[in-house]
Amino acid sequence: MGADMFHLAWFFSKGFGPKAWKHRWHGSDVARFTKPDTGVFLAQAMERAGFDYFMIEDSSNVPYTYQGSHNAYLRHSVDTPKLDPAVLAPFLIEATTNLGIVVTCSTTEYQPFMLARLFNTLDHVSDGRIGWNVVTGSNDGGAQNYNRDRQWPHDERYDMADEFMEVCRGLWSGWDDDALVLDLENGIFADGDKVHPIDHEGKYYKVRGPLSAPPMPQRSPVICQAGGSGRGHRFAGQWAETVITAATDPADMKRQREAIRQHAADAGRDPDGVKVLFLVSPIIDETTELALARHNASVEIDDNEVQYQLASLSRQSGIDFSQFALDEPLPERLVSNGHQSMVAKWEGRVLGDIIRGNVLSPGSKSFVGTPDHVAGYMDEVMQEVGGDGFLFVNSYFPRRYVTEICDGLVPELQRRGLTRTAYEHEHFRDNLMAF
Ligand SMILES: Cc1cc2nc3c(=O)[nH]c(=O)nc-3n(C[C@H](O)[C@H](O)[C@H](O)COP(=O)(O)O)c2cc1C
Numbered sequence: 001m002g003a004d005m006f007h008l009a010w011f012f013s014k015g016f017g018p019k020a021w022k023h024r025w026h027g028s029d030v031a032r033f034t035k036p037d038t039g040v041f042l043a044q045a046m047e048r049a050g051f052d053y054f055m056i057e058d059s060s061n062v063p064y065t066y067q068g069s070h071n072a073y074l075r076h077s078v079d080t081p082k083l084d085p086a087v088l089a090p091f092l093i094e095a096t097t098n099l100g101i102v103v104t105c106s107t108t109e110y111q112p113f114m115l116a117r118l119f120n121t122l123d124h125v126s127d128g129r130i131g132w133n134v135v136t137g138s139n140d141g142g143a144q145n146y147n148r149d150r151q152w153p154h155d156e157r158y159d160m161a162d163e164f165m166e167v168c169r170g171l172w173s174g175w176d177d178d179a180l181v182l183d184l185e186n187g188i189f190a191d192g193d194k195v196h197p198i199d200h201e202g203k204y205y206k207v208r209g210p211l212s213a214p215p216m217p218q219r220s221p222v223i224c225q226a227g228g229s230g231r232g233h234r235f236a237g238q239w240a241e242t243v244i245t246a247a248t249d250p251a252d253m254k255r256q257r258e259a260i261r262q263h264a265a266d267a268g269r270d271p272d273g274v275k276v277l278f279l280v281s282p283i284i285d286e287t288t289e290l291a292l293a294r295h296n297a298s299v300e301i302d303d304n305e306v307q308y309q310l311a312s313l314s315r316q317s318g319i320d321f322s323q324f325a326l327d328e329p330l331p332e333r334l335v336s337n338g339h340q341s342m343v344a345k346w347e348g349r350v351l352g353d354i355i356r357g358n359v360l361s362p363g364s365k366s367f368v369g370t371p372d373h374v375a376g377y378m379d380e381v382m383q384e385v386g387g388d389g390f391l392f393v394n395s396y397f398p399r400r401y402v403t404e405i406c407d408g409l410v411p412e413l414q415r416r417g418l419t420r421t422a423y424e425h426e427h428f429r430d431n432l433m434a435f
Pocket of ligand 1: 057058106133134137138225226229230231233246279339341
């Protein structure tokens with residue numbers, strides 16, 4: 001493997017739900033968003049291009065933070081509707097042989113036993129290709145479907161997630177590797193002495209165990225994480241094997257990556273065991289002019305887009321942004337029990353600018369152009385940052401976008417020796433840690 005190689009992944013933003021439904025290239029039948037075909041099409045293209053993983057985003061409630069109503073969310077399809085990502089995963093698994101599949105599940109919605117069992121099963125049926133994006137929940141509407149009025153306080157959610165992870169780890173290692181005997185002659189299926197209850201009694205969870213299935217091929221799913229707050233970074237340092245994050249420029253990428261690596265070292269881990277991937281939304285076309293024209297068209301914002309963005313910001317932060325004027329600075333102090341690192345970046349800024357920035361970011365102009373130009377820029381960025389790769393995101397992609405990235409941009413990266421042309425290993429983790 002070349003010293004400068006980096007990893008590629010795709011953030012399936014808006015989860016198992018509609019993609020480019022009002023786009024000129026939306027495909028033949030918008031109502032098919034409830035079927036796995038768009039995900040399968042993307043997964044197969046990604047595998048052809050040697051990607052590490054397909055990350056299925058998720059949130060499960062119909063939000064109502066903006067204007068205290070779910071109407072804007074449903075009208076514009078802002079983070080809803082969404083079907084269950086754990087049900088999409090087996091279709092992606094069946095359609096591919098090497099690609100890693102990362103499923104988002106929240107530690108405040110699942111019970112540890114249920115989650116440990118689900119991922120054990122997914123890893124078995126995928127022959128070792130499953131990852132878990134560990135999220136802790138954000139808005140109160142999410143909590144209200146799970147027996148509570150509000151989310152737990154932000155930092156406490158991470159404390160709970162630490163214990164959740166410990167329970168899962170215990171369950172995933174509860175069967176010795178040779179516990180499954182399958183001795184037909186003597187009639188022994190499994191050896192009970194090699195299967196261990198965990199008898200966990202902690203502050204938040206009480207779980208006896210053991211799990212009712214043998215160890216999974218990877219022993220545990222690849223742990224993916226996206227928390228950007230100090231507490232979130234500490235959690236990532238302790239547990240994450242890949243961190244996905246948005247950054248404003250290469251200097252910010254470098255700073256974030258170093259902070260995450262330092263947290264891993266502080267937790268006694270090898271920093272190379274955490275691959276930090278940065279969100280990017282390149283716009284590729286045959287000429288620079290064509291790509292720039294598409295970029296310029298994509299940042300023209302109409303009233304629908306403004307309302308879409310305000311509803312989205314409201315959901316993620318739990319703050320109703322309909323109360324603020326678009327052309328005035330936001331208050332210097334915004335209190336969020338949701339995505340804190342994001343909200344901190346908005347304080348004191350003009351709301352309209354944040355929206356325009358959101359539409360632009362992370363498709364900064366440097367990632368707009370011919371495959372040759374964008375591949376060259378990605379190379380430069382990675383050299384400056386030090387690693388570890390990129391996570392493509394485009395919430396409204398039509399199928400044509402998949403082809404432009406996977407069959408246009410990535411072959412150029414491969415030609416330069418920057419990304420893999422073939423999978424070396426059978427398991428997701430081994431491929432992720434290979435360079
Ligand atoms: C790239 C990216 C993807 C994320 N995906 C999800 C997701 O699928 N579901 C979810 O509930 N939160 C998701 N989040 C939110 C994070 O899990 C986390 O809650 C958020 O970044 C706030 O963490 P912080 O308060 O530590 O900054 C994502 C965040 C980022 C940056």
